[in-house]
Amino acid sequence: MKFLAMCSTGLGSSFMVRMNIEDIVRExxxxxxxxxxxxxxxxxxxxxxxFFVAKDLEEATAGLGDVVVxxxxxxxxxxxxxxxxxxxxxxxx
Amino acid sequence: MLSELLTEEKIRFSxxxxxxxxxxxxxxxxxxxxxxxxxxxxxxxxxxxxxxxxYIDLGYGIALAxxxxxxxxxxxxISMLRLTDGPAPLLDRPEHAVDLYFCFAAVDATAHTQxxxxxxxxxxxxxxxxALRAATSAADVTKLITRFEEDR
Numbered sequence: 280m281k282f283l284a285m286c287s288t289g290l291g292s293s294f295m296v297r298m299n300i301e302d303i304v305r306e307x308x309x310x311x312x313x314x315x316x317x318x319x320x321x322x323x324x325x326x327x328x329x330f331f332v333a334k335d336l337e338e339a340t341a342g343l344g345d346v347v348v349x350x351x352x353x354x355x356x357x358x359x360x361x362x363x364x365x366x367x368x369x370x371x372x
Numbered sequence: 373m374l375s376e377l378l379t380e381e382k383i384r385f386s387x388x389x390x391x392x393x394x395x396x397x398x399x400x401x402x403x404x405x406x407x408x409x410x411x412x413x414x415x416x417x418x419x420x421x422x423x424x425x426x427y428i429d430l431g432y433g434i435a436l437a438x439x440x441x442x443x444x445x446x447x448x449x450i451s452m453l454r455l456t457d458g459p460a461p462l463l464d465r466p467e468h469a470v471d472l473y474f475c476f477a478a479v480d481a482t483a484h485t486q487x488x489x490x491x492x493x494x495x496x497x498x499x500x501x502x503a504l505r506a507a508t509s510a511a512d513v514t515k516l517i518t519r520f521e522e523d524r
Contacts, residue, residue: 292430294489298489298493299492333429351430354432354496
């Protein structure tokens with residue numbers, strides 16, 4: 280399963296979200312999950328199973344599929360619940 | 373390590389009432405003065421926010437202003453501006469009330485990754501984030517960042 284964190288530049292906030300997702304994936308001991316980050320314009324529906332994005336970019340994610348919209352990209356508790364729910368949706372937890 | 377980049381002279385506190393443009397200009401000022409970024413980098417950050425780039429709002433009143441390396445990043449660098457007399461909301465929108473601005477410039481992928489991961493860990497740690505927001509001097513900020521890094 281692949282999680283993809285996205286932001287406008289693919290340099291700043293998406294990288295922060297990716298790091299925090301990686302921490303949480305380790306914490307939850309989710310098997311076979313890869314985590315990457317990129318800029319939103321280079322992502323397509325095939326790029327990942329679950330897409331993570333801050334709420335400002337919600338409109339730009341139409342058609343991508345399973346998109347998780349985050350209120351704050353540094354709120355690890357919010358992210359942990361979102362990762363858990365995504366893992367459940369995809370049968371990994 | 374963030375403590376090596378975010379040194380006391382890169383940290384400012386201001387009690388002025390600022391617009392977001394002024395705040396971004398002021399947070400970038402120590403980097404501009406040190407030659408870490410070009411004036412074009414400041415313009416690129418402001419243009420990207422003006423174009424709707426409120427994604428730099430990380431939550432908890434914290435924003436990370438940045439542009440692409442090719443926009444004028446000379447050295448990898450970070451600065452901070454704490455607004456003590458109220459927020460300078462991004463695009464004047466109350467839902468983006470930011471009173472702790474960071475400015476970030478990176479020249480290559482490796483340096484970028486290291487500095488960014490250090491900042492992300494600190495800001496995602498609830499206790500340290502609250503201590504950072506409560507800090508009242510540049511010395512306080514560097515002390516708590518050093519302590520955070522030593523503890524890990």
